[in-house]
Amino acid sequence: MAVGRFIVTAVVFALVWEFLARAQTGSMIISGPVAIAEYLTNNSGLIVRAATETTTNAVLGFLWGNLAAMMLAVIVTLLPRSEWTISTLALLVFCIPLIASGPILRVLFGPGPGPQITLAALAVYYTTFLAFLVGLKAVSQNWTDLMGVYGRGRVATLFTVRLRASVPYLFVGLQIAAPAAFLGAMIGEFTGAERGLGVLTLRAMRGLQTDATWSLACVSAGIAMLGYGCLGALRRKFTPHAPVILFSPKRLDLGRSITIQLIGFVSVVGLVFVLWQGAMDAFGLNPFFAKRPGDIFRFLSEPAHLNTLLAALGATLAYAVPGYLAGLGLGAGLAILLMLWPPVARATMPIAIALRAVPIITTAPLLVLAFGRGFTGTVAIVAVMIFFPTLVACLQGLRQTPAQIVDLFESYGASRFQLLRSAQIPAMLPALFASARMAVPAALLAVTTAEWLATGRGIGVLMALTSSTSDYNMLWSCVVVLCLVAVVSYAFVAWCEKKVLGIYANEQLA
Amino acid sequence: MTRADIHCDNIQKSFGAVETVSQLSIVFKSGQTTALVGPSGCGKSTILRMIAGLETPDTGSIRIGQETPRQVARRGGLSMAFQDPSLLPWRSVRSNIALGAELARKPVDRVDELIDLVGLVGFSDHRPAELSGGMRQRAAIARSLISAPDVLLLDEPFGAVDAITRRRLNRDLPPLWRERKTTTLLVTHSVEEAVLLSDRVIVLCPRPARVLADIPVDLHHNRALPETNAPAFRDLAMRVLTALEEAA
Known part of the structure; x- marks a missing residue:
């Protein structure tokens, strides 16, 4: 039933899209599904090579970024005193616009996939850090008391309780991270790579090739959504009830005094x-x-x-x-x-x-x-x-x-x-x-x-x-x-x- | 056997401006079961948490034999059943009970025996979410027993347990901890249960907690469950009740 409705919706959507595309043929704004399919068949080899390249970089960045995020969150959990410093540093790095670090990474790494992978990692680490940390902390006091009664400390609590309890939160973070990693990889390619969907997109735009631009956008969005969908399916398999997470750090007050806050901030910038x-x-x-x-x-x-x-x-x-x-x-x-x-x-x-x-x-x-x-x-x-x-x-x-x-x-x-x-x-x-x-x-x-x-x-x-x-x-x-x-x-x-x-x-x- | 005598010496504890416990000195004899009764919010749980090492007294000291509570906890000599069962939802009943031994670094070899004791046979592979409130509570009691602790702290653990199981536990548990010479502290709201299970009932009055009555219970000579309608039992229960009314 749901599948049937989905197919009907998709067909209607495609027909409207095609109609719009044909209605404005002269202005070169929209490419219809037929034109896109035609472009993709004619250039299938090129597209598949580029998509493989971009996806590989996105996956590598996804792995590195999430690994780093999870390690940071674990450090904060084990050393609560480090929370303010690490969270503020993480936020500062998150504030660096990706496209701004792209050229610098390009200069530092030289040619090759280094910048794309790094940018993909940068694009994912912050949301995963937030989600995982919320999960690690979302542990009832009863459980920490239970650990305390047996004289077990933070490490045992981490392994026995926190890591397992944070799984639903982690999955929500990873799901958001999947398309973000793809975005990071593409931005890396915009800043001067040799291969990949980002490179083709740049070329298609500069050449005003409407069909190519639309085809590439569809392929990119499709892969990103596929990643989102796959992780969503994985999440539903393991944790049926996804927690609602606001992807935003909570305000961390060092103390009431504005002076202390300022000193803290200046020292992190330092x-x-x-x-x-x-x-x-x-x-x-x-x-x-x-x-x-x-x-x-x-x-x-x-x-x-x-x-x-x-x-x-x-x-x-x-x-x-x-x-x-x-x-x-x-x-x-x-x-x-x-x-x-x-x-x-x-x-x-x-x-x-x-x-x-x-x-x-x-x-x-x-x-x-x-x-x-x-x-x-x-x-x-x-x-x-x-x-x-x-x-x-x-x-x-x-x-x-x-x-x-x-x-x-x-x-x-x-x-x-x-x-x-x-x-x-x-x-x-x-x-x-x-x-x-x-x-x-x-x-x-x-x-x-x-x-x-x-x-x-x-x-x-x-x-x-x-x-x-x-x-x-x-x-x-x-x-x-x-x-x-x-x-x-x-x-x-x-x-x-x-x-x-x-x-x-x-x-x-x- | 003085190893696990618990000495509370002049302990005092405040939360913010509220003084919960003030200059309290009690000795809990090794191998004895003591029931703490008193009105809600009179500091019973705080005393238990301090003996468990979860809170530290602001002044005064707590010794269990020659050791501090934290030291006893670290060698697995302590366990506690909380008001809330606090089971880990991703573990089965069996695995939740075994956790008590794992955390205390003791051998995990008596799970089946304890599942039988608390009447959860046939549920050992269920997850907590599939159990009733009372069954979860029983699993938590089994978890507190599996490490065979020197000191057992029970914070209203029978609250959600149904009447029949409660009666069975009341019958089966005291012999178990008497045999092991466990020093047991039981917080309860049931006067009958306090008299039934313990060798001594302490009635506390609130804010700050202090001892209003210290009533020895000598009904356990024959190691069987006392008759709740025997005159001696009713007398004791009456004494506890009178003290409680005074406390409130």
């Missing part, structure tokens, strides 16, 4: 610089391309350099901010609208979750085809990137409204709108802000990728340019500035969160 310098020296990397903190500081002291960089940054932010706000607003708005019609919300949830699995970046070329290389196209890419995770998180947040409160409102005959305004939207706010924080690096990733691929302005282009002209000082400066922007924006959103939740959802701040 640690980053030390690690940066140390890694460069330890591997004896050539200072020509492996720049140290001091080089960047000297380079940016020159007003001309700084002005170029700030001008590019301004252009980038002019696209990123509207896209960011549009993505959040549309995601939250649609979630609220759907909540007014619960049957529609129930039907939409699985679709939204499935679409969250599509690595939006792989469809960026299609958005460029549709909306052009200017303001609209770039903003659309940023907005779409943020839209789906926000929608899913907000729908989950709206559902967290306690049932008794809903009953209470209904017993007074309150309207659906009153319920929404007074109970459900406040319940949604924590989820909305969690997405807003996580969307900061995502927005920067989307805007720089769009610039890299299409628009020809902003900091993404500056990086593309400087990496081809070997202007490594400027390249490193771009990356440092992007990271700073990400961290500062993240902190700003977290500050807004604290203010707003303080008014509307005080209990959530505990």
